[in-house]
Amino acid sequence: MTATARHHQWKAFLDLFTEINRGRPTRLGTFENGNDLWLEAGLGFKGLDMDDRHEFPSIQIFLEGYQRAVDNVREIVFRLGRGGEDGVDIVDLGGNTTILRFETEAEK
Numbered sequence: 001m002t003a004t005a006r007h008h009q010w011k012a013f014l015d016l017f018t019e020i021n022r023g024r025p026t027r028l029g030t031f032e033n034g035n036d037l038w039l040e041a042g043l044g045f046k047g048l049d050m051d052d053r054h055e056f057p058s059i060q061i062f063l064e065g066y067q068r069a070v071d072n073v074r075e076i077v078f079r080l081g082r083g084g085e086d087g088v089d090i091v092d093l094g095g096n097t098t099i100l101r102f103e104t105e106a107e108k
Contacts, residue, residue, distance in 0.1 A: 018047035025103040032096040
């Protein structure tokens with residue numbers, strides 16, 4: 001599959017993911033160099049967007065009052081689970097992972 005075709009599929013999934021999850025409370029973190037760091041918890045999800053003008057795209061994460069960009073994305077893993085484990089992992093070329101999870105009612 002070419003990069004253009006793969007990015008087109010990513011964009012379609014990002015749009016659907018945004019539509020389904022808009023407004024849900026989130027947890028956002030990073031996993032870098034063997035360490036995890038949680039950046040926020042409880043902000044409402046507004047959406048994901050992709051800039052694919054380069055070989056490796058950038059993904060923008062929009063939350064209520066917060067935004068984060070992940071550059072040089074090589075992999076996106078959508079997590080569909082039970083018990084608060086649904087969300088998305090975005091991995092850059094350096095192997096760093098940005099982790100977006102949705103909070104359950106019990107976590108609020």
